[in-house]
Amino acid sequence: MTSDAPAESPTRRRRWWPWLVGGAAVGIAAGWLVVSLARPHIYAGTVLAASSQAPPMTGLVYEDGAPVDLEALHGDVVLVYFGYTHCPDLCPAMLSTIARAVDAIGSGRERVTTMMVTVDPQRDTPELLGAYVAHFDDSFRGVWGTMEQVRSIATQYGVYFENGETDDAGDYLVGHTATLMLIDPDGTLRIVYPVELGSGDLTDDLVELTG
Amino acid sequence: MKAVTGLAWLALVVVSCGDGDAIEVADAWGRPNPAVADAAALYVTLVNHGDADDALVGAFSDRCADAQLHETVMDGDVATMRHVMSIALPAGDTVAMVPGGLHVMCTGVTSPLEPGETISVTLDFAATADVEVAVAVEDR
Numbered sequence: 543m544t545s546d547a548p549a550e551s552p553t554r555r556r557r558w559w560p561w562l563v564g565g566a567a568v569g570i571a572a573g574w575l576v577v578s579l580a581r582p583h584i585y586a587g588t589v590l591a592a593s594s595q596a597p598p599m600t601g602l603v604y605e606d607g608a609p610v611d612l613e614a615l616h617g618d619v620v621l622v623y624f625g626y627t628h629c630p631d632l633c634p635a636m637l638s639t640i641a642r643a644v645d646a647i648g649s650g651r652e653r654v655t656t657m658m659v660t661v662d663p664q665r666d667t668p669e670l671l672g673a674y675v676a677h678f679d680d681s682f683r684g685v686w687g688t689m690e691q692v693r694s695i696a697t698q699y700g701v702y703f704e705n706g707e708t709d710d711a712g713d714y715l716v717g718h719t720a721t722l723m724l725i726d727p728d729g730t731l732r733i734v735y736p737v738e739l740g741s742g743d744l745t746d747d748l749v750e751l752t753g
Numbered sequence: 754m755k756a757v758t759g760l761a762w763l764a765l766v767v768v769s770c771g772d773g774d775a776i777e778v779a780d781a782w783g784r785p786n787p788a789v790a791d792a793a794a795l796y797v798t799l800v801n802h803g804d805a806d807d808a809l810v811g812a813f814s815d816r817c818a819d820a821q822l823h824e825t826v827m828d829g830d831v832a833t834m835r836h837v838m839s840i841a842l843p844a845g846d847t848v849a850m851v852p853g854g855l856h857v858m859c860t861g862v863t864s865p866l867e868p869g870e871t872i873s874v875t876l877d878f879a880a881t882a883d884v885e886v887a888v889a890v891e892d893r
Contacts, residue, residue, distance in 0.1 A: 630792035631825050635852040677787030717833035
């Protein structure tokens with residue numbers, strides 16, 4: 543017994559500090575967790591006060607002709623943008639922003655559905671919309687309906703659109719509400735994002751809702 | 754002697770950058786367009802270093818059947834676009850084209866603008882001579 547004592551005691555004396563450091567680290571981590579859980583996530587868009595179930599997209603179809611069934615997407619976050627394929631400035635900018643945000647959330651991206659509903663059903667076709675949105679991300683869906691169907695659903699989403707003047711070549715631009723809307727996993731139309739939305743801010747919100 | 758020669762060269766460079774380069778074009782980029790899309794937006798920042806007012810009145814590229822100066826105008830959340838005939842460039846001013854604002858709308862894109870490539874665009878000014886710009890195609 544006595545012969546073991548000198549070998550043990552220096553070891554015992556050296557061992558107190560890893561416990562102190564470890565304990566401090568656990569304490570800091572626990573403190574950080576408490577603080578971050580206590581602080582509610584601030585969303586980058588306008589959270590709708592009177593939020594209700596997102597209006598169904600009755601009659602609208604995806605690029606492959608399948609009907610858009612929002613109820614089937616419960617459990618996922620759905621991003622809805624009203625745009626058109628002849629739109630050169632804002633629509634590509636927003637779709638690029640969403641693509642970057644979705645890329646950044648890793649595996650959670652499987653729980654995010656992004657769709658662009660056309661506000662130009664005369665020139666856009668389901669196939670054209672599908673090819674257009676796929677340029678930004680393979681998972682994006684193009685959504686089409688007749689002018690009457692799109693008009694009715696857009697109005698329910700608070701989206702306005704109107705064709706501009708037709709030029710000599712028969713081309714026209716479409717003025718449209720350019721915000722991005724988010725339907726949460728419960729199917730509630732919950733957040734409206736401004737045109738200048740940054741991809742990092744959207745990523746944070748998607749992580750919050752899919753995490 | 755070397756220093757004098759160096760100064761002479763410097764002076765020559767400074768002189769050659771004179772009024773011929775009154776308009777500086779910076780940060781020229783364009784967004785890659787989906788193959789099915791007819792239009793692509795290009796953006797440049799223009800700086801008028803000269804003493805005289807100028808204006809951008811047009812743009813041309815062999816990659817666009819037509820290129821027009823456009824501006825996205827927001828009315829609340831509603832975006833509309835308007836064709837602008839010229840973009841004023843007062844002496845000493847900087848005009849930056851950005852998504853959601855002024856841009857060159859390239860329509861009838863002959864072949865899709867691919868990330869990493871550079872396209873040549875000629876900018877037509879009211880006062881100074883045309884400026885040929887290398888526009889970088891990139892995702893932003």
